[in-house]
Amino acid sequence: MDTNYIKDMTYSLGADVCGMGSINRFNDAPKGFHPLDIYSEAKSVISIGKHFSASLFDANTKAPYTLVKNKIIQLLDDISIKLTFYIESQGYKAIPIPADEPYEYWDSENKHGRGILSLKHAAQACGIGCIGKNTLLINEKYGNRLYLGAVITNMELTSDALVPNLCIEGCNICLKSCPQCALDGITIDQKRCRQACVTATTGGGNIYSCYTCRKVCPFSKI
Structure with a gap:
């Protein structure tokens, strides 16, 4: 196909x-x-x-x-x-x-x-x-x-070319900005992240309350 x-x-x-x-x-x-x-x-x-x-x-x-x-x-x-x-x-x-x-x-x-x-x-x-x-x-x-x-x-499809590393060398703004100190540049400490990323409102709903690592990244607004 x-x-x-x-x-x-x-x-x-x-x-x-x-x-x-x-x-x-x-x-x-x-x-x-x-x-x-x-x-x-x-x-x-x-x-x-x-x-x-x-x-x-x-x-x-x-x-x-x-x-x-x-x-x-x-x-x-x-x-x-x-x-x-x-x-x-x-x-x-x-x-x-x-x-x-x-x-x-x-x-x-x-x-x-x-x-x-x-x-x-x-x-x-x-x-x-x-x-x-x-x-x-x-x-x-x-x-x-x-x-x-x-x-x-189980279809055999043509693979797309891989994308080279785009993350800016020496940039650590996401690591420094994380309010939970959940990032180390390789992985994420989910336990720390979960303490802030979703908040239950008093009315019974849930809010994605923290996305600092996404927002501060230079690639957030390109």
């Missing part, structure tokens, strides 16, 4: 970026979190993303950011499901990966969760961007303002 046709379909459904990666690109995935652990006949991964407006960083309340994130997550799931149905209609198999994955793996002591597939590592392996010191994906066009989804399939 034509790889470009798959990309055109994702764009028509609302995605801003789409990349493909052969299963061989995932050799370094942790045991239990490899695409083959999800679907044993997988040959390719399709990574998709939707960007959000940089204007959200200028709001004096976190409610708009929360609204947009929740809506984008829903959109990405819808795209993944529609793409799955199309691939199946062509005689192949496809497995959609939730854009906001429920944690099947959870370390309660360290409050550390893992989705069945790391969407940012999948996006990196599919040529959409690279992972910066703040552990966020950086894309050449949309900076770090992408939310991600994915589909695993």
